[in-house]
Structure formats: C-alpha cells, structure tokens
Amino acid sequence: MAFRIQPFEESNVVSRKLLRMRxxxxxxxxxxxxxxxxxxxxxxxxxxxxxxxxxxxxxxxxxxxxxxxxxxxxxxxxxxxxxxxxxxxxxxxxxxxxxxxxxxxxxxxxxxxxSRDTWVGYNKDLRKLRRLRVLLDLVIERLSN
Missing domain, CATH: 3.40.190.10 (Periplasmic binding protein-like II)
Structure with missing residues (x-):
C-alpha cells in the first residue's frame, strides 16, 4: 500500500482518493x-x-x-x-x-x-486480501473523524 499526492496510473494498481488536505x-x-x-x-x-x-x-x-x-x-x-x-x-x-x-x-x-488530494494505491491482486481491507477501512474511519 502506498500514499501519494496524485492518482496512480499503473495498470496493475487500484487507486482511490483518500482525502482532500486543506x-x-x-x-x-x-x-x-x-x-x-x-x-x-x-x-x-x-x-x-x-x-x-x-x-x-x-x-x-x-x-x-x-x-x-x-x-x-x-x-x-x-x-x-x-x-x-x-x-x-x-x-x-x-x-x-x-x-x-x-x-x-x-x-x-x-x-x-x-487544497491537495491524497491517493492510496495497492496492487490489484491484493483486492480481496482481508487484512488490507480492514486497514483501509480503519484509515478511512480515522480520517473521517
């Protein structure tokens, strides 16, 4: 899993906007x-x-x-x-x-x-990995509070 300030463009990476930093x-x-x-x-x-x-x-x-x-x-x-x-x-x-x-x-x-957007990306082969899903949910929950 990686975080960066622009979307991932690699074909084997799932990219999603994580947050907008003001x-x-x-x-x-x-x-x-x-x-x-x-x-x-x-x-x-x-x-x-x-x-x-x-x-x-x-x-x-x-x-x-x-x-x-x-x-x-x-x-x-x-x-x-x-x-x-x-x-x-x-x-x-x-x-x-x-x-x-x-x-x-x-x-x-x-x-x-x-403001600036932050993106999270991970290899598409990891999509169904439960640990990754739990970690992403935790990060998103923390950022929304």
Missing amino acids: YAVYILKGEPHPTEGDGRRRMLITMDTAHDDLICCTWIQRTLPKARVAFRSNNRDVQAQMCVRGGGGIAVLPIPLGNSFPQLEIVDLGEEPP
Whole structure:
C-alpha cells in the first residue's frame, strides 16, 4: 500500500482518493499580517527548490509577490517550527498541522491556498486480501473523524 499526492496510473494498481488536505497561511501570533498583493518586508517559509512548482508555492508567491523566501524545507513540520521560532515568517501549512501549534494563527489573504488530494494505491491482486481491507477501512474511519 502506498500514499501519494496524485492518482496512480499503473495498470496493475487500484487507486482511490483518500482525502482532500486543506491548507492555510500561518504566522506567529501577534505578528502583523501581510496584505494580499504585497508582502513587502515579509519572509516566506516554503518548500525547497525541488518543489518550487507545487501549487502552494506558486500560490503564496503570487499572493505575496514582494515577500522574499527566507527558509526552505520539504518537511512541513520543520516549516511550522521555523514559523514559530524564526520570528515572523509566513508558511503555508496543512490545517491540521498548523492548528497543532498554539503559537501560530491563520492569516486571511482573501482566499484559501489550494487544497491537495491524497491517493492510496495497492496492487490489484491484493483486492480481496482481508487484512488490507480492514486497514483501509480503519484509515478511512480515522480520517473521517
């Protein structure tokens, strides 16, 4: 079983949409909020350059075109930590992760960052495997709560 952010296209893989992850823009509580279309004198905490083409990266750079990238990491938890400890950086984070940091607050920039689908895939020969079915049901149940 594998999880990824795009559907599986292999002919021998059963692919199914598992969840839609929503994102928000976060900043350290008490910091002044940036204004959409500006971002002057603001620092972005974003994905590393290998992931520059991700829609959340292009969205935040388009929304705050005058902000400069101050820190990059492909780990969202590290981005959240830097947002807390880095002194005023702005990060686009999955809402469950961002909300788990009480030091952070959501910034309203007029629209929510693009959400992202997560897909689960497994070999079609495993379709009737009871253990796999039970595990998938458990994952889906946990995600729906």
